[in-house]
Amino acid sequence: MNPVTAIAHPNIALIKYWGNRDHTLRLPSNGSISMTLAGLETQTTVQFDSHLSADELFINGQKASKRASDRVSDLLNHIRSLANTHHLARVTSSSNFAIAAGIASSSAAFAALSVAAAQAAGLDLDTKTLSRIARRGSGSACRSLYGAFVEWFVGTDDADSFSQPLSIGKDWELMDLIALVDQSEKPYGSTRGHKIAESSPLQTARVSDTPRRLALCRAAIKDKDFELLCQIVELDSNLMHSVMQTSTPALLYWTPETVRIMQAVKSWQSEKLEVCYTIDAGPNVHCLCTPASANEVEHRLKKLPGVQEVILCAQGNGAHLL
């Protein structure tokens, strides 16, 4: 049983996923659209081994926590059941960016794990099926199976909640400048966050409004309408944080630095600079922009107090074997 290595990139959601109908299968409360990011990547090697007495997980050279290991074993168990094998696996994973800090590390991690583990287990699966498997590990991971713009369908069950590339707008080269203000592990992770989404009086309204936002986002991508994209992307980000901030317990992922960048972006927009913000479950701010405005946005972001680093990401490819 040879080791198999896969690479995947994180993605940034333009229309965000928050809350599950089914927490085990990670069937989402609403559909979502994302852009896969180049530059940031997770590389994962899986080797099934009949001599192991337990799955082994090493992340960035260190033995992983029990919680992370259990989550990986859950995904491996699913793959073992599909491959009809009982062999345990050695998994080594490394990322070139901070994990669990709201730059979607789990999306890259579980996309790479799914591709590598399926191949290592001898399964020959299409990408759609791999996206369904990755979804069980981390919802947003199912979108990292594809490159550029990707839609994850809310679906009705395990079979039809998968991702698919948006054929429209393939040649629209947007950039994501990630302004890092805090790279420490967030105190309240996304998996726990999804479980309390329903405790917000606003989640049902956010979810009900999603088809409208998805349609506007698809239209913006199809027409390469950056202004419309900005409006819908910022609204969607604010909607998700509204739910987070009004759930029990309240999740206030924004820091002073987060808000400083949000306010700066709004001010830059009034100068006609092509940029908008979107924020995942953490304090760091993703600034989407056109290639024409990227240098200026990067320059301005770096001058803001509290911005530690700016990562410039073009559109990335889908997860793939090395």
Place this chain on the structure above:
Amino acid sequence: MNPVTAIAHPNIALIKYWGNRDHTLRLPSNGSISMTLAGLETQTTVQFDSHLSADELFINGQKASKRASDRVSDLLNHIRSLANTHHLARVTSSSNFAIAAGIASSSAAFAALSVAAAQAAGLDLDTKTLSRIARRGSGSACRSLYGAFVEWFVGTDDADSFSQPLSIGKDWELMDLIALVDQSEKPYGSTRGHKIAESSPLQTARVSDTPRRLALCRAAIKDKDFELLCQIVELDSNLMHSVMQTSTPALLYWTPETVRIMQAVKSWQSEKLEVCYTIDAGPNVHCLCTPASANEVEHRLKKLPGVQEVILCAQGNGAHLL
């Protein structure tokens, strides 16, 4: 026709008013509960004069803007119709705190104006009726007619949307420490904000959930349950800002300093300090606390970067003639 002077205090909403069913009458989308604040006050003198050719308004010694003057004349017109008079009025108003910066200056201003103008016009009205008049000038002003804890009923029309003191919890002496981080006039005022509340996909859900929050707030006041009060007050503040941040245009009243204080308050709560935050339509943060914790909270607030001043307010009385 002698000049008549009245004094009123602003109030801080514990369950907040945002959005109207009727913008002219300012019939609110939801009921609300507030605490009237001592220390801050607006003093307003009204004199009807048969020689005037237009209403005259002076605020803090300066001739007021056309917008402010028109708003005051609208209220005076209503009072003139009730008093069956056509005399125009000279109005002078002064406040001992920053106006239009989200510390509810208009609540004190229109409460004082209503009391002074009604008396100056020779009307003999009960407080409930005065609260309905004040409501037309600025919704939250109807709550400043009374002291301590006050509820404003959503009602069905002009006749039954008035305020009333909460008889429960009268002797619960809470304090409001207002952390001022920006005293400039806000770029997007509350009157305009109320008009776009419905553009948020979340406003309907916030409004529907209000009876539940009102009941919890009344229960917290009745039982002097500070922890419950904190939970519901912070939730309600976050709900209102969720609607603001997801309306079109998005109203992001929070600044980095606002969020710094919110995060600090959450951290102090984990040390069992009795304090919670609530934020009106502006960046300044109201920190509610018990008398026992007030000194410590004030001390800590003053040490936070960006806090220009901390105003300590006990519970105030209702609007009254001088």
